[in-house]
Amino acid sequence: MENRDARTGNGDARADNAKPKRKMTVAEALAWAWGDELPKEAATHEGAIAALQARSAWSTILRYGETHSVIDRAPNRWGCVPFDASSWPHADAYRIADAVGNLTKCTVDVPGGWHPMPWLAAIDEALARRALDDTMRKATIATDDGLVFRIRPDMLVVRFAILGIVPDWRLDTVPAVEFEMGANGKPRWFVRRTVQTVAENSDRVMTETVEVDGWSARLKRPVAGAYRRSHFEPNPVPAMVARAEYEIFCAAMTMLAAELTGSLETIEITPIDWPVQPWADSPEERARRRRGRILEDISTPTSAKSEPNLQAKSTAKKKGKALAKSR
Numbered sequence: 001m002e003n004r005d006a007r008t009g010n011g012d013a014r015a016d017n018a019k020p021k022r023k024m025t026v027a028e029a030l031a032w033a034w035g036d037e038l039p040k041e042a043a044t045h046e047g048a049i050a051a052l053q054a055r056s057a058w059s060t061i062l063r064y065g066e067t068h069s070v071i072d073r074a075p076n077r078w079g080c081v082p083f084d085a086s087s088w089p090h091a092d093a094y095r096i097a098d099a100v101g102n103l104t105k106c107t108v109d110v111p112g113g114w115h116p117m118p119w120l121a122a123i124d125e126a127l128a129r130r131a132l133d134d135t136m137r138k139a140t141i142a143t144d145d146g147l148v149f150r151i152r153p154d155m156l157v158v159r160f161a162i163l164g165i166v167p168d169w170r171l172d173t174v175p176a177v178e179f180e181m182g183a184n185g186k187p188r189w190f191v192r193r194t195v196q197t198v199a200e201n202s203d204r205v206m207t208e209t210v211e212v213d214g215w216s217a218r219l220k221r222p223v224a225g226a227y228r229r230s231h232f233e234p235n236p237v238p239a240m241v242a243r244a245e246y247e248i249f250c251a252a253m254t255m256l257a258a259e260l261t262g263s264l265e266t267i268e269i270t271p272i273d274w275p276v277q278p279w280a281d282s283p284e285e286r287a288r289r290r291r292g293r294i295l296e297d298i299s300t301p302t303s304a305k306s307e308p309n310l311q312a313k314s315t316a317k318k319k320g321k322a323l324a325k326s327r
Contacts, residue, residue, distance in 0.1 A: 037093035105153035153252035167245035175232035189214035
């Protein structure tokens with residue numbers, strides 16, 4: 001089978017140029033490409049897959065198809081389970097796949113002061129700082145160019161194209177402060193003690209502070225200086241990470257809309273309507289507004305300092321950044 005794709009101008013165009021272009025959103029175009037067209041291409045042989053994995057950014061997408069599909073055959077190079085009767089996908093599907101592949105060249109900078117739930121500080125400032133720290137550890141990574149989000153935008157888009165899954169940013173219940181309880185249902189107490197240890201393979205004595213049980217079984221009460229550990233319930237960190245991924249997803253969809261507009265033979269891309277921060281009117285945000293706290297209004301489009309942006313990596317670093325904007 002000869003390998004043809006949009007880059008060489010080949011592929012099955014089906015003489016659609018004479019027909020009016022179909023109007024599709026980016027979401028509909030992705031669903032069409034990955035659901036109806038790209039599965040028509042058969043899986044490549046093992047040697048081609050090995051070469052693809054060695055040289056192509058699509059190797060991660062290929063692995064995604066392998067790990068998120070219960071199938072009896074290998075996925076093709078687009079991460080799709082091939083149809084029983086293989087044929088050539090439409091040329092526009094290849095162009096859409098290429099545009100998604102270009103997202104692998106993008107990094108997503110963490111905006112200064114980024115915080116998906118700033119109102120948590122009104123509940124407990126220390127726990128809010130801890131939640132943000134946990135979120136940053138899970139969602140970001142430090143690079144030579146600064147702090148960037150860990151998740152790749154192309155992976156979010158392909159996951160949406162194949163499974164229709166959007167990062168679930170919802171947190172329907174406002175977190176409350178609860179204290180840590182033991183297995184017996186009674187409060188747990190802790191105390192800090194200074195202990196001395198001998199360093200391994202050395203005679204050097206080290207002094208360190210450790211956290212130990214602060215409950216006195218003999219006195220049936222906490223020891224002097226004991227404290228309780230608190231936490232948010234429900235834990236907001238998973239939703240905070242998902243909100244970072246959602247903003248990246250919106251930025252990627254906006255970039256795809258710009259790249260695909262006017263470049264497809266049979267499809268006219270219509271404006272997208274993904275809200276940049278849909279949690280602005282979520283239950284916890286409405287509760288926050290009822291408390292009357294004065295925080296940045298996130299119901300309006302945010303500035304470049306508080307929105308993730310996509311920046312293509314190249315030898316000549318681009319200055320322009322594509323930002324997702326709510327319509």
